[in-house]
Amino acid sequence: MKRFSMSRYLSIVRKEIIQIKRDRPSLGIALMMPLLLMLLFGYAVNTDVNHIRTAVWDQSKSAASRELVDNFVNTQYFDVAAYTESYAEIERLIDDGTVDAAIVIPPDYARKRDNNEPVSVQMLINGSDPNIARTASANAQLIVQNKAIALQERRMQKEGMGKLEQPIQLQARVLFNPNMESIVFNIPGLIGLIMQNVTMILTAFSLVREKERGTMEQLIVTPIRPFELMLGKITPYVFIGLLSFTIVLVLGIYWFGVPLKGSFPLLMTLSLLFLITTLSLGIFLSTVAKTQLQAMQMAFALILPSVLLSGFMFPRDTMPTVIQWLGGLVPLTYFLEILRGIFLKGVGLDSLWRDTLGMAAFFVLILTIAILRFRKKIE
Amino acid sequence: MEYAIHCENLTKRFGDRIAVNSLSISIRKGSIYGFLGPNGSGKSTTIRMLCGLLVPTSGKGTVLGYDVMTQSEEIKQRIGYMSQKFSLYEDLTVEENLDFYAGIYGIDGERRKQRKKELIAMAGLTGREKQLAGSLSGGWKQRLALSCALLHQPELLILDEPTAGVDPVSRRIFWNVIRDLARQGITVLVTTHYMDEAQTCDWIGFIFFGNLLAQGTPAELIARLQVDNLEDVFVTLVQREEERQAAARNRRTEERA
Numbered sequence: 001m002k003r004f005s006m007s008r009y010l011s012i013v014r015k016e017i018i019q020i021k022r023d024r025p026s027l028g029i030a031l032m033m034p035l036l037l038m039l040l041f042g043y044a045v046n047t048d049v050n051h052i053r054t055a056v057w058d059q060s061k062s063a064a065s066r067e068l069v070d071n072f073v074n075t076q077y078f079d080v081a082a083y084t085e086s087y088a089e090i091e092r093l094i095d096d097g098t099v100d101a102a103i104v105i106p107p108d109y110a111r112k113r114d115n116n117e118p119v120s121v122q123m124l125i126n127g128s129d130p131n132i133a134r135t136a137s138a139n140a141q142l143i144v145q146n147k148a149i150a151l152q153e154r155r156m157q158k159e160g161m162g163k164l165e166q167p168i169q170l171q172a173r174v175l176f177n178p179n180m181e182s183i184v185f186n187i188p189g190l191i192g193l194i195m196q197n198v199t200m201i202l203t204a205f206s207l208v209r210e211k212e213r214g215t216m217e218q219l220i221v222t223p224i225r226p227f228e229l230m231l232g233k234i235t236p237y238v239f240i241g242l243l244s245f246t247i248v249l250v251l252g253i254y255w256f257g258v259p260l261k262g263s264f265p266l267l268m269t270l271s272l273l274f275l276i277t278t279l280s281l282g283i284f285l286s287t288v289a290k291t292q293l294q295a296m297q298m299a300f301a302l303i304l305p306s307v308l309l310s311g312f313m314f315p316r317d318t319m320p321t322v323i324q325w326l327g328g329l330v331p332l333t334y335f336l337e338i339l340r341g342i343f344l345k346g347v348g349l350d351s352l353w354r355d356t357l358g359m360a361a362f363f364v365l366i367l368t369i370a371i372l373r374f375r376k377k378i379e
Numbered sequence: 380m381e382y383a384i385h386c387e388n389l390t391k392r393f394g395d396r397i398a399v400n401s402l403s404i405s406i407r408k409g410s411i412y413g414f415l416g417p418n419g420s421g422k423s424t425t426i427r428m429l430c431g432l433l434v435p436t437s438g439k440g441t442v443l444g445y446d447v448m449t450q451s452e453e454i455k456q457r458i459g460y461m462s463q464k465f466s467l468y469e470d471l472t473v474e475e476n477l478d479f480y481a482g483i484y485g486i487d488g489e490r491r492k493q494r495k496k497e498l499i500a501m502a503g504l505t506g507r508e509k510q511l512a513g514s515l516s517g518g519w520k521q522r523l524a525l526s527c528a529l530l531h532q533p534e535l536l537i538l539d540e541p542t543a544g545v546d547p548v549s550r551r552i553f554w555n556v557i558r559d560l561a562r563q564g565i566t567v568l569v570t571t572h573y574m575d576e577a578q579t580c581d582w583i584g585f586i587f588f589g590n591l592l593a594q595g596t597p598a599e600l601i602a603r604l605q606v607d608n609l610e611d612v613f614v615t616l617v618q619r620e621e622e623r624q625a626a627a628r629n630r631r632t633e634e635r636a
């Protein structure tokens with residue numbers, strides 16, 4: 001009697017599959033939702049700033065001034081969106097949002113430059129988005145500085161003094177994500193966040209629906225055991241979760257162009273563990289929620305701590321210890337390390353075993369709590 | 380052991396409302412016990428405690444010799460239960476529902492085929508095997524629910540208003556099945572608001588506001604209250620109890636004054 005019954009477990013699995021097949025809209029949502037969320041957030045969380053729309057007031061109108069504008073455009077950080085003839089016009093363009101920056105080249109630019117006289121180029125920046133403003137000013141700074149050095153070099157060569165030697169140079173090499181594109185860093189995290197919350201809802205709904213429809217009452221007067229019921233509920237959704245995961249994975253790699261550095265089989269294996277974990281978390285939610293609406297609200301309530309604590313948004317290393325522990329209560333925390341590790345660093349299980357163990361422990365714990373909490377009673 | 384159900388002072392409170400008050404009943408094996416009472420009197424609550432769906436607040440009881448407090452899993456294997464509200468899967472067909480519960484009770488192979496055939500024939504569901512349960516009309520739904528409750532050949536059948544909203548033909552089929560089962564030695568506990576159904580029970584318990592007011596055979600009750608039929612028994616008992624409670628209330632207000 002206390003033994004696990006294959007017959008009862010398989011009956012639940014079969015019944016779930018029939019119900020999923022008959023409920024096409026829900027199945028569609030389960031598969032399409034991650035795709036849509038991924039497209040939506042994939043662009044929304046792109047924090048890289050480039051192609052800043054820029055107005056140019058070229059009062060010099062010389063080959064030299066055009067060369068300078070080209071230097072700006074060539075970096076990809078600036079796009080010339082308008083040519084203007086006055087400060088008033090620039091102000092209007094910034095006010096109505098047509099441009100976020102403006103370059104003002106003085107009338108005597110070419111003359112002074114050729115005569116080795118100091119000359120300044122002005123940049124006006126819309127400071128309302130600090131991120132754009134910082135990028136614009138830092139890059140303009142660099143562009144002009146490089147230009148100055150190049151001019152200096154050319155002059156020294158002309159005077160026969162050889163190459164200009166800079167006494168100190170910083171050579172920074174960024175590993176793993178050489179172009180420091182935020183999208184490369186964000187997409188793996190986004191895959192984890194979306195999959196966590198979508199799969200969680202699947203099992204939570206499936207159990208709560210039985211409570212709402214009253215079918216639970218008939219089910220719990222049978223000899224079914226909580227473990228058989230829960231395992232039977234999770235099983236079919238593992239396959240749906242895997243399918244859904246594959247879709248967002250393909251989207252991340254081929255649409256957003258995030259390269260997968262590490263092993264694909266390892267990624268799929270650990271993702272399977274993650275899916276089982278979040279599906280169990282959904283089962284746990286269903287032991288708390290009484291209606292599908294409540295289950296939905298709980299799943300939503302979990303999004304914020306997932307975003308804040310898991311390392312999705314802010315690095316966990318700099319968080320206070322207590323907050324780091326709290327992060328351990330979110331399965332995404334472990335999976336993020338795994339996803340980013342495999343995606344960006346291409347590392348293997350030898351560097352990820354701690355997170356894998358952490359996630360496995362979380363899975364066992366949450367399923368145990370769910371089984372212990374599940375009562376074959378009606379409230 | 381001669382009783383299928385035996386309970387003493389079974390009580391259930393929801394917050395400070397007493398749904399079932401110190402109920403003591405004994406149901407002989409192989410008999411049909413009719414459980415009567417107005418809406419909200421505590422019939423379903425009692426039944427749910429006996430099935431192990433609700434934990435009694437106090438009191439004790441045994442079902443088929445197993446303790447309702449500690450052995451509800453043993454009880455669940457041996458009883459068939461039909462809840463007041465239809466609680467099979469509406470998005471599964473008749474046959475899929477039967478298959479599901481057969482699997483849950485560990486019935487498979489030849490035996491499953493055999494049981495399904497018998498029960499579909501018994502319930503008159505032949506030809507509707509592929510129909511979604513949700514699209515069945517009231518009477519058919521109840522017949523399917525009965526079939527599912529009987530799959531594992533339970534020793535005790537507990538039916539909560541199985542014939543509410545069911546047409547006379549389905550009702551007759553239902554009661555023919557119930558009497559057949561009783562003849563085979565299966566005990567049946569059934570609640571109903573139909574007095575013609577109650578009339579054919581071996582034993583009747585009458586519950587009101589959670590209190591068991593009277594029990595006995597239909598003939599005994601009619602004789603004891605000196606009325607013509609069971610309907611009068613029902614009305615008389617309710618009126619007496621309401622008068623008694625009103626008197627008790629008056630006494631209390633007088634005492635306070």
Ligand SMILES: Nc1ncnc2c1ncn2[C@@H]1O[C@H](COP(=O)(O)OP(=O)(O)OP(=O)(O)O)[C@@H](O)[C@H]1O
Pocket residue numbers: 379393397398416417418419420421422423424425463
């Ligand atoms: N889960 C619950 N929580 C709170 N009160 C409840 C609960 N279940 C039942 N009750 C209350 O207990 C009382 C008895 O209800 P019960 O369903 O047992 O009556 P019943 O005799 O089956 O009535 P009916 O003939 O309408 O089916 C009612 O007053 C009901 O409101």
Ligand SMILES: [Mg+2]
Pocket residue numbers: 422423424463539
């Ligand atoms: Mg009832």
